[in-house]
Amino acid sequence: MTPDSVRPKNSRSPGRRPGGPDTRGEILKAARESFAGRGFTATSIRAVAREAGVDAALVHHYFDSKDELFIESMALPIDPRQVAAAILDGPRDELGRRIVTVFLGVWESPDGQQRMKAILRSVVTSDEVARLMREGITKMIIDPVAKMIDAPDAKLRVTLVASHLIGMALCRYLVELEPLASASPAALITQMAPALQTYLTN
């Protein structure tokens, strides 16, 4: 799983239908506004198409599904469904280790880090981006992982895991707090895996 695995998909179809010079970009812009303003459930492909001034069929030409449109709107450097799949694939008592390993894999790639830093800054300064990310991460990663935890407060536990990862990224990559900023990924995995695991084991 590399950050290259999610890329704009506008070269997908050779028989590209007509549209403006950046029809796909216009659709994404309309989708982002709708997901951020109204949320995932209240956003329809039809309404996004109307907002972008294109036919709904053209939206379907560029994006396979509403999920796909949503994920592209978030502009993450990696498909969150792949993140969830990589996390869930393995024994539950090593969940903490897999989570921090996958997370650091995204942040340690130069391209991934650049985009994640921009996203983190936007989340903190814009309520709209915060809503988009909150819904997206919950639906694509937190909910599937919580299903693996057999506890009544599974979702709270998984959001606490997420909060630790986000705080680590903020302190390491944005604030550059030492010695966290210059610690090796291996040292961080060794330290963080047991802490995260306390939330994931009953």
Next chain:
Amino acid sequence: MTPDSVRPKNSRSPGRRPGGPDTRGEILKAARESFAGRGFTATSIRAVAREAGVDAALVHHYFDSKDELFIESMALPIDPRQVAAAILDGPRDELGRRIVTVFLGVWESPDGQQRMKAILRSVVTSDEVARLMREGITKMIIDPVAKMIDAPDAKLRVTLVASHLIGMALCRYLVELEPLASASPAALITQMAPALQTYLTN
């Protein structure tokens, strides 16, 4: 320890010396710029006075020491030295619980939360504020707590604890990620204390 325990100290002396209408504010502004730009060590009271266009004695009139000037520059809702004292006062195997309890105490007060949210936003968007906070938190809280941990990587462990707290605050108060946002402080303490303690026990 309440967030009221740190308040502007300009009513400290009855025999207030002359100065502009907000001499204290001017000194603080110059101090904040110097601490953020040059760092704590390279900042002198004399240079701050020159920058603010006042006599060094006037700086000493308003602020007891460089430490005090630094702490006021950070504009935290609570004196970080008191935070460190409250954390360190008790057995080491309950350090995790005390840390999250003190931290939530600051964030759960309406006034404290307002100011901490503003600080967190500034840290993420301004390299200068990030530097100021990074130096301040390291000197006033992380270093004293790390001294209590008898391990070669004590400082890394304590910065990881700090990163979890900051991430929790970001997800709970700024991003409002559920169910973390509406969990009770008691539930958070119960969940987080053991996770934080893994960093603080060898």
